[in-house]
Amino acid sequence: MRTCCLALVVLILIATCGSEGNEFEAKIALRYATQQGRTVLLEVAPLEVGANRLRITVLDNKEQPVTTESARVRLSRLESNGLVQEETTHPVDQDRLEADLSLDDTGWWQTDVVLSEKESASFYFRLDPRAKPPLETALPDYQSDPRAEAVYQRALQTYQSLNSLKWREELTSGLLAPTGIGVWVVTDAQAQRPDRVHYHVLSPGSSEYDTYRVGDTSCSQDHGKSWQCSSGSSSDPLNLNYLRPTAFKLGRQDVVDGENVQVVLFYNPSQQAWYTWWVGSETGYVRRQMMVAPGHYMLTEFFDQNAPLVIQIPAEAQAPGG
Structure with missing residues (x-):
């Protein structure tokens, strides 16, 4: 649910918060x-x-x-x-x-x-009148609902059991600056457990690149340039350990990708972030996610849960020592 460009993007956006009057x-x-x-x-x-x-x-x-x-x-x-x-x-x-x-x-x-x-x-x-969007969120002001937390826990367990997943993530900052038309970064991604992931990241007028990570090897290519590979530690591309949420609340019923879903709302203190999950009533899949954090409005659509998938570093990428 997070991309490798996230931290850099957020720092840039927060630093460029001016806009024309x-x-x-x-x-x-x-x-x-x-x-x-x-x-x-x-x-x-x-x-x-x-x-x-x-x-x-x-x-x-x-x-x-x-x-x-x-x-x-x-x-x-x-x-x-x-x-x-x-x-x-x-x-x-x-x-x-x-x-x-x-x-x-x-x-x-x-x-x-x-x-x-x-x-x-x-x-x-x-x-929320207590917040100062888009750069400051407000803390929850209501009691957590155990029924909503049960929906979240079911979705979390289902997500943690997935073998493969694809998603499309759109990130905008909430600001017009620095472009005057708002920042828009889109990531198309796919992950295969235990340790394979591929990201294609596009920021129009700024950057476009692909990143593959298989085991402890990571290879990236900026559009039109050569591959760069390195070694590091392997990790689970579908890890959600950063979530320690509270303030659960049930939302409306909806339909996403042909499935009836239950909307569940919650707050994650470590990120100062508000989340909405659209959880499949039958499958328990997280079909859609919206995240609102300082300088960070991210909409993610998830699909092809557990579909057959093989992620490999492209043959033309030069592996370390190759």
Whole structure:
């Protein structure tokens, strides 16, 4: 669930928290991909209980804004079932749309930006007046629910029993800086226990690389460059030992990848991070994860649990001593 670039990305993002001033002062700015390979930038102001304005910019695969006539914005909560509000956007200039919606309570919110029947992007964030997003989260202010913890423990045990797994992870910082359009880093990964993993990491306009780790050998290749390999200690690529969560709460029921899921919410103190897991009611699989931590909004989709998989370092990669 974590990538090797994570720590470096977070340090860079926190260090570059300035943004250009304008009349629309976004409290958070999130970017996620659509099904058509484009990304959507969502800015929210003032991110308070009550009336809020959402600004939407659609970007092509070269990170250029594209003209969008309108979109539908659907607002719902992760703590409860049902649609809260739906609005049609209005254009504010050639490349940007806006909509006014009401966030009527604290907690987890989902915002779906629907561009067409076949293209949309989903965003998740927490609303808490005690927090200072996107760089500071707030501690839990409610008692943990044992029923929710039971759902989490079942999902954790199922995850720990997996032999193989694939996932796609989208990381954004919550800031417009330093690019003015928000940072977006996507990782496509696959893992095979006990000690094999492959990451493909893309940060448009910044970097693109592959990393393979098999046993104690790790090989990486920046796009267009030669392989670099090294030796180190082996590790379990699906290790979740960093999770010591509390403040469990049951959320809504949903459907992910064709399976009915139970949403469970929790807080991990060591990361100052809030999590949402979408847990399969039948399989116990973690189908989706959302993490909100300082300078760190990460959405992960998990799939192909226990599917046949063989991860090997590519033949063209030069192993140490080879």
